[in-house]
Amino acid sequence: MFDRILDPTGLSAGTATVATSAGRVPTLVGTRVGLLSNTKKNAAQMLTEIGRLLESRYGAVVTIQRTKPNVAWPVDEPMLNEIKAVSDVVVAGVGDCGSCSASAAADGIAFERAGLPTAVICSDAFEVTARAMAEVHGDKDFEFLLTPHPVAVLTEAQVAQRAEDLAAVVAGRLCEAAR
Amino acid sequence: MRDEARLERMRSTLAVDGYHLSVEELDTGFDVRIAADPESCADCLVPKTVMVSMLEPILGVAAGGIRLTYPSDV
Numbered sequence: 380m381f382d383r384i385l386d387p388t389g390l391s392a393g394t395a396t397v398a399t400s401a402g403r404v405p406t407l408v409g410t411r412v413g414l415l416s417n418t419k420k421n422a423a424q425m426l427t428e429i430g431r432l433l434e435s436r437y438g439a440v441v442t443i444q445r446t447k448p449n450v451a452w453p454v455d456e457p458m459l460n461e462i463k464a465v466s467d468v469v470v471a472g473v474g475d476c477g478s479c480s481a482s483a484a485a486d487g488i489a490f491e492r493a494g495l496p497t498a499v500i501c502s503d504a505f506e507v508t509a510r511a512m513a514e515v516h517g518d519k520d521f522e523f524l525l526t527p528h529p530v531a532v533l534t535e536a537q538v539a540q541r542a543e544d545l546a547a548v549v550a551g552r553l554c555e556a557a558r
Numbered sequence: 559m560r561d562e563a564r565l566e567r568m569r570s571t572l573a574v575d576g577y578h579l580s581v582e583e584l585d586t587g588f589d590v591r592i593a594a595d596p597e598s599c600a601d602c603l604v605p606k607t608v609m610v611s612m613l614e615p616i617l618g619v620a621a622g623g624i625r626l627t628y629p630s631d632v
Contacts, residue, residue, distance in 0.1 A: 476602035
């Protein structure tokens with residue numbers, strides 16, 4: 380399974396044929412949250428804000444936040460394992476361009492296959508590339524969350540508002556009871 | 559079989575990042591070219607292997623039937 384993550388493109392073992400989702404957590408109270416952002420402007424800030432809201436509203440605990448070094452490539456195995464070791468759920472994004480939305484979708488599928496419910500956030504202009512990447516990875520119906528494009532140009536206050544708008548759907552993606 | 563609707567959606571999505579997709583059908587497959595605006599985001603184009611994989615179901619051919627040219631190739 381993970382040999383596909385070692386290849387920067389995520390495709391070294393060919394296309395998977397089945398979707399694999401992790402089970403949702405029963406509650407977010409005490410749930411350990413891992414945040415995986417990319418280097419796109421405002422991505423880390425938005426995930427930080429969402430993490431803060433998951434803590435204050437749902438009782439979750441953010442245990443780790445990492446940034447991928449390259450927006451175009453899916454998370455590598457060492458970083459995936461680092462996050463997996465201290466997380467019960469993952470929030471990843473923000474896919475705000477063609478390559479980063481595609482790699483964010485691949486990240487979400489990788490974490491789900493590793494057993495972690497994952498909420499992937501992409502801007503709506505790049506739903507096509509995220510969906511195409513999900514299909515390449517054998518999970519064409521993978522569910523990701525959309526926010527209006529663009530994200531990179533938002534002010535700090537606007538990022539906070541976007542996080543506010545997304546917090547409930549992120550919680551619902553990770554935990555059935557939060558829906 | 560080539561899916562024109564999906565191809566158009568991919569074309570529109572690439573255009574948001576400043577890229578322009580053209581597709582020419584050949585006897586042996588498809589010649590796909592992606593050109594870049596001067597202000598396009600260099601990191602925003604997926605690796606070529608990924609783009610070919612994305613185009614396979616859209617064009618209805620296997621990877622071997624897609625000749626892809628990126629801006630960095632010309």
